[in-house]
Amino acid sequence: MPLTLTALSDLAALPFDTLIDVRSPAEYAEDHVPGAISLPVLSDEERARVGTMYVQEAPFKARKVGAALVSRNAAAHLEGPLAEKDGSWRPLVYCWRGGQRSGSFAAILREIGWRVDTIKGGYKAYRALVVRGLYEAPLAHRLVVIDGGTGTAKTRILHEIAAQGGQVIDLEGLAAHRGSVFGPVGDAQPAQKGFETALAQALGGLDPARPVFIEAESSKVGAILIPPSLWKAMIAAPRIEIAAPRVARAAHLVAQYADLVADAPRLEAILNKLVRYHGHERVAEWKGLAAAGDFTAMSEALIAAHYDPRYARISRPEAVTLAVLDLPDLGAATLAGAAARIIEKAG
Numbered sequence: 001m002p003l004t005l006t007a008l009s010d011l012a013a014l015p016f017d018t019l020i021d022v023r024s025p026a027e028y029a030e031d032h033v034p035g036a037i038s039l040p041v042l043s044d045e046e047r048a049r050v051g052t053m054y055v056q057e058a059p060f061k062a063r064k065v066g067a068a069l070v071s072r073n074a075a076a077h078l079e080g081p082l083a084e085k086d087g088s089w090r091p092l093v094y095c096w097r098g099g100q101r102s103g104s105f106a107a108i109l110r111e112i113g114w115r116v117d118t119i120k121g122g123y124k125a126y127r128a129l130v131v132r133g134l135y136e137a138p139l140a141h142r143l144v145v146i147d148g149g150t151g152t153a154k155t156r157i158l159h160e161i162a163a164q165g166g167q168v169i170d171l172e173g174l175a176a177h178r179g180s181v182f183g184p185v186g187d188a189q190p191a192q193k194g195f196e197t198a199l200a201q202a203l204g205g206l207d208p209a210r211p212v213f214i215e216a217e218s219s220k221v222g223a224i225l226i227p228p229s230l231w232k233a234m235i236a237a238p239r240i241e242i243a244a245p246r247v248a249r250a251a252h253l254v255a256q257y258a259d260l261v262a263d264a265p266r267l268e269a270i271l272n273k274l275v276r277y278h279g280h281e282r283v284a285e286w287k288g289l290a291a292a293g294d295f296t297a298m299s300e301a302l303i304a305a306h307y308d309p310r311y312a313r314i315s316r317p318e319a320v321t322l323a324v325l326d327l328p329d330l331g332a333a334t335l336a337g338a339a340a341r342i343i344e345k346a347g
Contacts (some may be wrong), residue, residue, distance in 0.1 A: 002098060002120035005166050006203050009130050012036070016092040016117070021194055023095050023123065023146035024104050031193035033094065033119075034201050039077045041101050063100075070104045075121075078112075092113045098122035109192065127193070130200045140208040143233050144322070144346045147216040148242030150180060150307035151249030153330045154215045157242065160339035161213050166346075168205045169214045174198045177222035179215075180307070182257055193288040205231075211346040229338070237322040240342050244327045250299035252330045261295050263313050278305060 003014070007161040011019075011034065020029050022034040023052060024047045042050065046069050054062035091109060102118045109116040109229035119125060146154045155172055162168045175195055177183045190198070206212055215235060219226055226234070244252075260267045267290055275283050282305065289298035323345045325338050 002118045003092065004120045005125055005129060006132065008126075008200055014092060015088050020088070020091050020105075021095075021123070022093055022101050026098065027123075029126070029194075031123075031197050033123065034197060036094070038083075038121055039081060039105075041072075041073045041095075042066070044214045046073075048073070051068040052287035053117055066100070067104065070101065071108075074105055075110050078108075085114070087113055092117050092119065092127075092189040094122045096122050097124050099277045109278050130193075130196055133200055134196055134229050137229060139203075139229045139233040140207060141203065141212045141233070142210075143209070144213050144342075145212045145216050145234055145237045145239040145319075146213055146242065146342070148244075149249065149303070149311045151246075151253045151303055152242040152288075152327075153249075153252050154242060154246050154336055156252075156330075157335055157342070158213060158215055161342060164339055164343060166339070166343050167210055167212045169199070169202055169206075169212060171199075171215060171217055171221055171226065174202065175221040175224040177224065178256070179217055181273055182209050182260060184186060184223055185259075186215045189222050192224060196227060199230070199300050213342065213346070224242070235319075238322045240322050241324045242327065243324065244330055244339070246300055247296070247304055248327075248330045249303055250296045253299040254295045255302075264290070274306065 005011070015138045019033060019036040020039050022033045022041045024040050024042055024044045025038060026044045028036075028040070032038070036208055050062050050066040050069070051063060052092060056058055089113060093102045093106045093109070098118055098121045102122060106116045106118050121128075136152075146157060148154055150305075155170065156177075158168050158170055159305070172179050172183075172185075176185045178185060189195070214237075216225065216239070217234070219231055254261060260270070268287060271283055271290070274286075286298050289295070289301065325341060327334050327338060
């Protein structure tokens with residue numbers, strides 16, 4: 001009998017050894033139930049082919065071709081990843097809507113002798129739980145926002161808070177982006193749905209009775225939108241503001257953006273995006289500093305001309321401020337002390 005998910009917390013208590021996503025690789029890459037492995041019964045190309053056949057030719061023909069493809073791919077999984085599973089192994093299988101793909105694969109596994117179940121409604125039912133938590137219901141957690149200008153080491157402070165036992169949500173880490181025009185981390189950000197799954201999982205592991213620390217962001221982190229329930233809670237949350245000398249902030253940025261410092265063409269391409277805000281002459285000055293290897297001076301100039309004015313425009317003076325921490329430097333000891341003070345101020 002298909003298993004019904006009523007809450008995201010149900011996943012941790014399921015009595016199964018392996019959660020299997022049988023959707024196509026592209027569907028899995030966009031998002032999947034946490035912990036699921038990918039064993040597609042149709043490739044991306046096969047899924048498109050069968051779907052087109054169903055609409056343009058005949059449903060019966062599409063089902064017959066689809067069954068042959070599923071059987072062939074299932075055989076490859078049985079001879080490959082599942083070859084060493086013994087009779088006690090218990091899998092849970094899902095597809096997009098809990099229909100033919102998961103049902104077909106589960107039937108094959110069941111005939112072998114394994115105790116297998118499917119998820120009622122498939123991934124779509126799981127996604128509905130994520131949407132309910134991030135788009136429809138108010139956030140249950142008590143947020144405290146870590147605010148401050150670019151380069152004030154807010155992310156490092158957030159990590160130090162976590163190291164000292166505080167609860168944190170690292171939006172930039174989840175979004176694979178540093179939250180600025182210089183911000184991409186790696187080749188690409190996750191899909192929006194994948195980000196939301198990771199966010200829902202992170203929130204689900206936190207105690208709503210204790211404060212949750214989160215870095216101030218705009219409503220987007222790179223291309224990722226912050227879901228409404230979290231964004232509304234962030235806007236209303238009390239803040240702790242971090243300040244530090246500009247030279248320390250510039251040095252911090254150079255250290256944290258080492259990948260850009262080492263990639264001159266990429267850095268130049270990003271600086272070119274600032275021409276529309278600051279003009280060719282000023283951007284040329286910044287490029288000259290970069291070409292001379294004076295990245296700290298370039299960072300100071302960017303903080304003064306680009307980042308601090310933008311921060312002043314998006315700051316929320318009406319928000320409750322619990323404390324302002326004016327740090328003398330951004331060394332490890334100073335940040336550890338700041339994290340301890342933040343945890344204390346948040347109660």
